[in-house]
Amino acid sequence: MSLGLTGDQLPTSAGIGMRFQHHQAIVRELPAVGWLEVHPENYMGGGPHFRALETARREYPVSLHGVGLSLGSAEGIDPEHLRRWADLVRRIDPILVSEHLSWSISGGIYLNDLIPLPYTKEALAVFRRNLERMQEALKRQVLIENPSAYVAFRHSEMAEWEFLGELVRMTGCGILLDVNNLHVSAANLGFDPHQYLTALPDGMVGEIHLAGHTKRRLDDGSIVLIDDHGDVVDDPVWDLYAAALTRLGPVPTMIEWDSRIPPLDILVAEARKANAVAQATKANAVAFRSREANHARVA
Amino acid sequence: MPALPEVQAMFGETVRSPVPGRYGLLGDLVDRIERLDIYRNNTLITLGEALRTTFPVVGRLVGDDFFDFAARRFILACPPQRPCLFEYGVAFPDFLEGMPECAPLPYLGDIARLEWALNAVVTAPDEPALSPHHLVGLPEDTLSALTLRLVPSARYLTSPFPIDAIWRANQGDGTEIGAVDLKDGEVDLLILRLGDEAAMTELAPGEYHFLTALDGGLPLGTAAFEAATFDSTFDVGTSFARLLAAPVFAEIPALSTGVTVP
Structure with a gap:
């Protein structure tokens, strides 16, 4: 299976998540961002929201980033929701399509959260089956x-x-x-995010997300990072982003912001910052890969 | 080790328990057990926000604290089954009416129904509407025998309370409109999408009767006769033209393609 697009169709500058609050501003001002990403679940009806997405699609590459299919559910995925997904893919022709390594539905109840899986062979078989259905339905x-x-x-x-x-x-x-999730999980669960980056399969990262998080102190005094997408990208996440690009090479990147949503220009400024980090990392990445290639030859 | 279906059922129970801290057997399966409450919080807070987006006037009428309380109870009793949250909350009006604490606001359920209808018409699927020119030249008996279906972006609602006035008084800062007199009494409303916005307009009693009869499947002629019997001021020509122009009725493919309707 391929991405269904050629390399030159992929955006080279960072995108932003499009939320209802910014529909008007985006189609009016056409901000200088590389692409837009939306949650398909918000556009499965008709009316002004869907029309705003159609209008934006004429101006920008758009990706669909699902939050509700619950690919990790042991009970399987909702065929009606998958049908609506496929319909939206047909109507919007997105450049990229994505979902989460998580689950949200148990016993037919949607918990509206992205809950982690136990990483077992059983869960792998479940996820594989559901994901294959999704890829087949969306082609x-x-x-x-x-x-x-x-x-x-x-x-x-x-x-x-x-x-x-x-x-x-x-x-x-x-x-x-x-990259924000990687930072948040590594801090919360106590693993090394750089080991994670090194272990990712070569050439298979098709997109990068950046977002803000919140630090919260629990009753026991421990600090937990809450992934609320409600702030600018934190400095350690920018550093990890630079490390990710050094490891992976250029990857389409976007800024997510879902709570306490700020004016559009703040998001655009974050996207610009991502471009600057990517630019600064390019030279390093070339050096890194040629060094790796040398190591490989030596080995 | 429990299989994945059991793990997910246990997790769901913890998230949906009436109080935090009920981890059950799940507590043995995860490290940092107390952090399970973060998931419970996420679910209750984000679904509460979804309800508040759909029912802002209910929120103004009952205040933030009671809205959060009612929303939490509703989320635990009637959780969503689908991930499209603009479709979540159809049962909230009935639920509010069933809460004894809401008894002092007898119109609250109908305000919630109005907000649900406004939400539903804005996000309804786009469907072609029946246009007056589709009906031009139809013989009288064909017209009279027509059955019509509403477009998904049009709804109607009746209430013994002046819910349209209550709703308007709770827009913006609410200072421009005086107090609403509940004795203003019942109202029949048509709710529909106009451009990008939801709009509501009052229906005369005969018009409301006509619309519900048509939506119930009665042919145009019978619905008009019943409406006129119910309300002597009802004029089918005027009302049908107004509803057609709204637009309220779904296209009849056989008419728009010029095929004769049997």
Whole structure:
């Protein structure tokens, strides 16, 4: 399976998430961003929201980033929701399509959150089956995003990156690397994000997300990072982004902002900052890869 | 180790428990157990925000604290089954009416129904409407036998309370409109999408009767006869033209393609 587009169709400058609050401003001002991303769940009706998306699509590349299909659900995925997804893909012709390494539905109830899985062989089989159904229905390669997590299951049998790597190998899916999620999970669960980056399969990261998070002190005094997409990108996340680009090369990147949504120009400024980091990293990346190639030859 | 269906069922129960801190067997499966409450918070807060987006006037009428309380109870009792949250909350009006605390606001349920209708027409699927020119030249008996369907972007509502006035008094800062007199009594409303906005307009009693009869499947002639019997001031020509222009009725494909309707 392929991305369904050629390299020159992929945006080279950073995009932003389009939310209802910015519909008017985006179609009026046409801000200088490389592309737009939306949650398909918000555009599965008709009327002004869908029309705004159609209008924006005429001006920008658009990607569809699902939050509700619940690919990790043992009970399978909702065929009606998948049908509406496929319909939206047909009408919008997105440049990229993605969903999450998580689940949201149990017993037919939608919990409206992206809940982590135990990384077991059983969960891998479940996720594989659901993801294959999605890719078949959309006739697209789907990018799967690493989740932010507050807890980890003791009975996991592999690391998250191994789980993602297996999915890539078995289904041909790609990876959406959310650098903020990686930072949040690494801090909350106590693992090394750089080890995660090193372990990602080569050439399979098709998109990067950047977002803000909140630090909260729990009753026991411990600090937990909450992935609320409600702030500018934090400095350690920018550093990790630079490290990710050094490891991966250029990857289409976008800024997510979902709570306490600011004026559009703040998002545009964050996208510009991402471009600057990508620009500064380019030279390093070339040096890094040629060094790796040298190592490979030596080995 | 429990299988994935059990893990997910346990997680769902923890998230949807009436109080935080109920981890059950799930507590043995995760590290940092107390952080499970973050998931419960996320679910309750984000679904509460979705309800507040759909029911802002209910929020103004009952205040933030009571709205949060009612929303939480509703989310636990009637959680969403689908991820499109603009479709979540159809049962909230009935739920509010069933809460004893809401008894002092007898119109609250109908205000919630009005807000649900306004939300539903804005996000309704786009469907072609029946245009007056589709009906030009139809023989009288064909016209009379027509059955019509409403477009998804048009709804109607009746209430024993002046809910349109209450709703308007709770827009903006609400200072421009005086107090609403509940004795102004009942209102029949047509709610529809005009351009990008939801709009409401009052229907005469006969018009409301006509519209519900048509929506119930009665042919145009019968619906007009019943409406005129109910309300002697009802004039089918005027009202039908007004509803057609709104637009309220869905296109009849056989008419728009010029095929004769049997």
